[in-house]
Amino acid sequence: MTNPMPAPEVEYSDPLDDIRERDEAMPREASSIELKGLRKQFGKDTVALDGVDLTIEAGEFFTLLGPSGCGKTTLLRILAGLEDPDGGKLLIGGKDVTDIPPHRRSVNTVFQSYALFPHLSVRDNLAFGLRMRGESAVERQRKVAEVADFIQLGSLVERRVDQLSGGQRQRIALARALVCEPNVLLLDEPLSALDAGLRGQLQVELQRIQKRLGMTFVFVTHDQDEAMVMSDRIAVLDSGIIQQVGTPSEVYEHPVNAFVARFMGHDNLFAIQRSADDWVDTDLGRLQLDPAQQRVEQQGWLLIRPETLELGIEVPPGYNRLEGTVRERLYRGSRIEYRLDINGATLMAVASNLGQRLHAVGDRVTVSVCPEDLVRVAA
Ligand SMILES: Nc1ncnc2c1ncn2[C@@H]1O[C@H](COP(=O)(O)OP(=O)(O)O)[C@@H](O)[C@H]1O
Ligand SMILES: [Mg+2]
Structure with missing residues (x-):
């Protein structure tokens, strides 16, 4: 009988360790969203949303796609609580939030205009929301460092926003929304002010960030190529009515009507x-x-x-x-x-x-x- 060989003590380094560590650095909860018969009218004649029924899964990259004036921003503003619907219900994470004010919803928004403070440093911009919420200096510092690392803007944190390029500003705006740890992130045409090259780069980057965080993203665009390249699913809107909901290939290859077909190009x-x-x-x-x-x-x-x-x-x-x-x-x-x-x-x-x-x-x-x-x- 021979003795069994002792197992060699070799340490394997897993190439995914680096990524896993990052994933653990910013774990995020995701919420589902349910809209039931949501209606919004401005004045007598403008029906911005005409009975919207929609379910968005937790952790989904979901895009609202449609021409200018079809109701995309109105829908996002209702999700954020910045606009009250005239009818219907809104559930976030299974809870009815129709009458819950914006600051008590776990939702944050990234706007096309960035809405940053130009004269403040990146660090102070990132810490602003946390300061408003009364978080301690220690917590603010920890969270800002974490998000800056996550979005890879470490070297920019001391710079003033007015010294940054458009692409850098958009990444800061994203970081500022993420630092508050929302369960849902709303993005209203955040890339449309950027030139084509940078835009393509940020489309890929945003999609990767969303997948790594596992957070629910509701993204708004009027650009069908952008919608197809980034989204898990797309809702095509026209005149406040959802025309079709589906994966990019479903909507592109099997549009349900002529409007969707033409809008998909x-x-x-x-x-x-x-x-x-x-x-x-x-x-x-x-x-x-x-x-x-x-x-x-x-x-x-x-x-x-x-x-x-x-x-x-x-x-x-x-x-x-x-x-x-x-x-x-x-x-x-x-x-x-x-x-x-x-x-x-x-x-x-x-x-x-x-x-x-x-x-x-x-x-x-x-x-x-x-x-x-x-x-x-x-x-
Ligand atoms: N505050 C408002 N007052 C009056 N009309 C509005 C207001 N906000 C949006 N609308 C109208 O509602 C419709 C939908 O607008 P919006 O949601 O901004 O569309 P989108 O973001 O798809 O371009 C448009 O006809 C717009 O003019
Ligand atoms: Mg809009």
């Missing part, structure tokens, strides 16, 4: 003239559908996403074939956009720029359309 919508379960007639001609893919029963519109079309190849079996002419070609670098004329109707197509021969204006092209990619959309 779709151009290829064709009025359905006649239809059966597995085909539709439009200005493009008759197209075969996959009946299993269809959600909408009524007449309405046919949506064709430009990126699903294939140009100038052998038409695969079972695909629809369209013949047309290239009317316009837009060179976008990574992709090429074509405006095609099909039987007098305009169809947009997009192809990745893989370096093969491009189709020229005036070329006759064959377009392959997979039945599974055709979506019927309500009017």
Whole structure:
């Protein structure tokens, strides 16, 4: 019999330790939000919210998306308690807070305008809310240091806000909202004043911070790309009414109506003239559908996403074939956009720029359309 070998004493370092430590540094509670028949009217004629029913899960990155004036800010202000609804109920963390004042809700807001004190240091800006709440100097210092570390602005804390760039100011505004440890963070178009590059960078950063904190974020934007890249789910609003709630891919690939489709950036919508379960007639001609893919029963519109079309190849079996002419070609670098004329109707197509021969204006092209990619959309 041989003695079993003693286990070697090796210390493994887990590359995730660093991240875990950070996660433990700022644990946050998250709350769910429930809106039931929420209504808000300004004056006699302006119905800002027309009966909003919505459930936001705890820890979700949830986005309110819609055009200017559709009621996004009003909804956020009601969540914050800065505006009273005319009807309906609001529950945060399962509790009815409809009549609870703002300072007694565990909710904080980041505004587009930052709303920082320009002449104060970053440190004093971050400590302001804690001071108003009467927290001790020791607590203030600890929490400010923690949040500054979390958002990685350690080297900026002594600077005055008016000496910072727009992107830095927006991160301070975020840190100032987080330092008060809300269960829900509301963000009203916080990135729309920034230039495109910085905006893209902060979109990724904000999303990472939200995931690390596990906090509920309600984010407002009018930009569908921003909504898709950041959100777990999106609610599309029009005139105070929720049109659709879903994941980015649900809302983009299966918009429930023409408003949502157009707002998500779709151009290829064709009025359905006649239809059966597995085909539709439009200005493009008759197209075969996959009946299993269809959600909408009524007449309405046919949506064709430009990126699903294939140009100038052998038409695969079972695909629809369209013949047309290239009317316009837009060179976008990574992709090429074509405006095609099909039987007098305009169809947009997009192809990745893989370096093969491009189709020229005036070329006759064959377009392959997979039945599974055709979506019927309500009017
Ligand atoms: N304090 C107010 N007084 C009167 N009308 C308002 C007020 N706040 C918002 N509105 C109106 O309510 C509608 C929704 O506004 P808002 O919630 O700010 O939209 P969004 O943030 O989506 O642009 C708009 O028609 C707006 O003019
Ligand atoms: Mg607004």
